Amino acid sequence: MAGQPLTTAQLDRLDAATALHLSLTGGCPACDLEPDEMCVACGLCNCDRHDTCVRPTDTTTETT
Numbered sequence: 001m002a003g004q005p006l007t008t009a010q011l012d013r014l015d016a017a018t019a020l021h022l023s024l025t026g027g028c029p030a031c032d033l034e035p036d037e038m039c040v041a042c043g044l045c046n047c048d049r050h051d052t053c054v055r056p057t058d059t060t061t062e063t064t
């Protein structure tokens, strides 16, 4: 039975596990943000607006 899409119950379990993981590690389950993805400037997640924050240089940014 491989390749079957996850059932709603499985997704709920997965979601709950992710939320628990995020809350335990200091992330935000509400907006599904890992702790290292939180704003470095103010520590807020995507639940709050912090447009004035200067976003840190993305490590994935390509250098030219």
Ligand SMILES: [Zn+2]
Residues within 6 Å of the ligand: 039, 040, 041, 042, 043, 044, 050, 053
């Ligand atoms: Zn911020």
Ligand SMILES: [Zn+2]
Residues within 6 Å of the ligand: 028, 029, 030, 031, 032, 033, 045, 046, 047, 048
């Ligand atoms: Zn959040």
